[in-house]
Amino acid sequence: MNVAIVKYNAGNIRSVINAVKRLGVEPVLTDDAAVLRRADRVIFPGQGEAGSTMRYLREHGLDEVITSLTQPVLGICIGMQLMCRHSDEGDTPCLGIFDVDVKKFQSTAHTLKVPQMGWNTIAPKEEWLGNGGYVYFVHSYYVPLCQETAAVTEYGLPYSSALHKDNYYATQFHPEKSGTVGEQILRNFLCL
């Protein structure tokens, strides 16, 4: 199986490479449109800031590549947020794959710290997300509940911890850092 990981200016991409390798698949990290198009699976991972990452994608023509892929694509964390319509972070127009806008968590001193950092539960609505359980999150912005919500998590309010539309899948949490629960979700994605 050919797994391509989108190479761009986001952090924490190596942990996704390591996680895919632990599943016995050797992924390729690339920003080459042709390689991305012919991969069996594409993962769009990362941690970062919406404005600068979106600008990078546009400058490198990756916005058009990502939005025109036909194989299963998995967005992770900032990858998922960039697949939405718009992000409040830097007032950034995004890829518009998912028909929803990204909002910022409102911090309330010690009851709700922002970023949400740590393990929280997901309530999956779809099979590829398994039976739920605790997964690892690091984020200050969130995707509200919408038509495309594939899993729900509560942090001050219920929000979308996973999305799915057509061949596009996405998780707000980091499956690559979520122990055996996350490993199973990655494996499910590769087996779709």
Place this chain on the structure above:
Amino acid sequence: MALAKRIIPCLDIKDGTTVKGTNFVNLREAGDPVELGKAYSEQGADELVYLDITASHEGRKTFTALVERIAREINIPFTVGGGINELSDVERLLNAGADKVSINSAALRRPELIDEIASHFGSQVCVVAVDAKDEGDGAWRCYLNGGRIPTERDLFDWTKEANDRGAGEILFTSMNHDGVKQGFANEALRRLSDTLSIPVIASGGAGTKEHFLDVFTQGHADAALAASVFHFGEIPIPELKQYLHKNGISIRL
């Protein structure tokens, strides 16, 4: 369900092996860092902290290679610290696969390092560790170099500044409590946790399961870190987490 309180084993690394000091001296060996980390992860540790206590240049290279190995083998988040003085150290360790870096003395000496890490890599990678000592009347003084050199900085004042500069988490070690296994510094922790807008990791003092319960209920900590009680099997992590869960703490089982 709420965000789970985290249990974090801390592994002190010297020349590629795990050691643990009691009150910062008297090192005892406790195994291979990667194997130990994997074992903790399988037992249910929520995160790991690896602290490089080797000072030499050679040792630092060994540690970077170790971080690469950890990143390949372990599927939960891990933080690395020790000997991080500038942005290039942070970059080297993040590139090796660490999720977060912990800075201590370097941040006290040059607080702008926090801003630099936050703007280059994001606040989420920047853990500011503070060793502080209660010098009476609730006045907590920050110390440099693993608790060897006193500074003029007050714990609450410094952690507030670190928070404002873009730290992602505070890792507070009470020098009064560290190594003596009589419980965490809950009063100071509560004050930190209730005033800062970022998570607080409690360190120093774990001796019993009750101490962990207290640090969450009384200290309002977001995470609790310990070393020897885990390394020497005094408190098995699955048993600890069951105990906390039964006592109403939100915990990942």
